[in-house]
Amino acid sequence: MKLLIMPPSYRRNTSEKELPALQRYDGVLYRVLRKALREKTLEDLDILILTEDLRLVKAEEKIPFKPPIGQKWSGWGPAEIPEEVRKKNLEFLKRLASITKYDEIFIALGLKFREAIEGIERIFPDSKIIYIQGRGLGEYAKMLKEWLEKLGE
Secondary structure, rough: EEEEEOOOOOOEEEOOEEEEHHHHHHOOHHHHHHHHHHHHHOOOOEEEOOOOOOOOEEOOOOOOOOOOOOOOOEOOOOOOHHHHHHHOOOOOHHHHHHHHOOOEEOOOHHHHHHHHHOHHHHOOOOOOEEEEOOOHHHHHHHHHHHHHHHOOO
């Protein structure tokens, strides 16, 4: 099994009804992911999404529309990640780890957002953890696409 952790996106579906998190967000990385999901059978992939309020949810969890708060953030994420948020996310990940063993985890979060799951390595000590790298969305999208392509092989 593989696990993918996606970031929030400033771009989103503005439908007033609740939508699965994977459909709510609509940035470049989400387009790469949805295209891969349309083209391949990725049965051994679980997807978590870090919402804009910094809460981890499963991709299929329905979330309401919230106007983007990104303008209030400094650079590529919030100025500060509250400790209580990190603790709740780690508790969520611990529950997940008690149910599923992942051989590989791809974290598509930028440096600032990674603080919201800081300590993940201790929860999944036997998993290969890959952090997205690069300078900008183009390189991020390329790395995510290449990782997803390997899963379909």
